[in-house]
Amino acid sequence: MTDCITMIKYQGLGNDYLVLDPNKNRVQLQGKKIALMCQRGFGLGADGVLYGPVDINGKMGVHIYNSDGSEAAISGNGVCIFAKYLLDHEYVKEKKFEIKTLSGSIEVECLNSRATEFRVNMGKASFLSREIPVTGEVREVINEDFTFNNKDYKATCLTIGNPHCIIFMDEVSEKAARELGPYVENADEFPERMNLQICRKIDTGNLDIEIWERGSGYTKASGTGSCAAAMAAYKLGLTENRININQPGGMIQIDIHEDGTIYMTGSVGYVADMSVAESFFS
Numbered sequence: 001m002t003d004c005i006t007m008i009k010y011q012g013l014g015n016d017y018l019v020l021d022p023n024k025n026r027v028q029l030q031g032k033k034i035a036l037m038c039q040r041g042f043g044l045g046a047d048g049v050l051y052g053p054v055d056i057n058g059k060m061g062v063h064i065y066n067s068d069g070s071e072a073a074i075s076g077n078g079v080c081i082f083a084k085y086l087l088d089h090e091y092v093k094e095k096k097f098e099i100k101t102l103s104g105s106i107e108v109e110c111l112n113s114r115a116t117e118f119r120v121n122m123g124k125a126s127f128l129s130r131e132i133p134v135t136g137e138v139r140e141v142i143n144e145d146f147t148f149n150n151k152d153y154k155a156t157c158l159t160i161g162n163p164h165c166i167i168f169m170d171e172v173s174e175k176a177a178r179e180l181g182p183y184v185e186n187a188d189e190f191p192e193r194m195n196l197q198i199c200r201k202i203d204t205g206n207l208d209i210e211i212w213e214r215g216s217g218y219t220k221a222s223g224t225g226s227c228a229a230a231m232a233a234y235k236l237g238l239t240e241n242r243i244n245i246n247q248p249g250g251m252i253q254i255d256i257h258e259d260g261t262i263y264m265t266g267s268v269g270y271v272a273d274m275s276v277a278e279s280f281f282s
């Protein structure tokens, strides 16, 4: 029998990931293999790969990869999807547990019996340039002037464990995100590249966003992107501390606590068991 690599595809509001469990596969993960798996058309198609469970500093963790093969420190939808995988495959039995990522330990809570709704403690954001990172003197990057593709914008940048640029606009669209995204992602001001969310304020409890992800491009939803958009709007005094983030794949609710801790409530779904022959990578 040909050696196969087995994966399970899940999605969080259309932000889809392949879970690759090293306990079930003997595979040396490399960036180009990940990129090949994620390709739509030539590969299996996904916004990224979740490789785990693995040991990270003595705890059960997951490595998160974007569809270009780059590794991300955190993914909100990715953590919800991985939490579902761990419950579905009985790696955990509790409803509340921690998942280790490169950005730290993330507390997750399963909210329903089908393990499709999760509440995640995403920690605190930082607007400090040296933590995001953004070049220039150390400052909070709030409503700052930037030029992307020869056009001037006001942007607020922050880290949720991964870097985000938030630009408020009167109208947001997939077209606008796809046009601006690559310039923001790869701007010289952002040494580790950048995730972009363009945002429209609907009211003090609702934002509309469109997303261009570092390393994955246009996606239908983003957990960390939702946290970043909500935190930027709250910091700018545009919203209350409970904000519904409406995005093409659906809605993610964000709660910002008094101490600045951000909680996201997201939904995920199982898509399919998939396998590829080793020869797929040759």
Ligand SMILES: N[C@@H](CCC[C@H](N)C(=O)O)C(=O)O
Pocket: 015, 066, 071, 072, 073, 074, 075, 076, 077, 078, 162, 163, 195, 213, 214, 215, 216, 219, 221, 222, 223, 224, 225
């Ligand atoms: N879709 C994710 C974000 C994934 C990581 C991001 N592309 C990065 O490189 O930081 C989410 O749901 O947060």
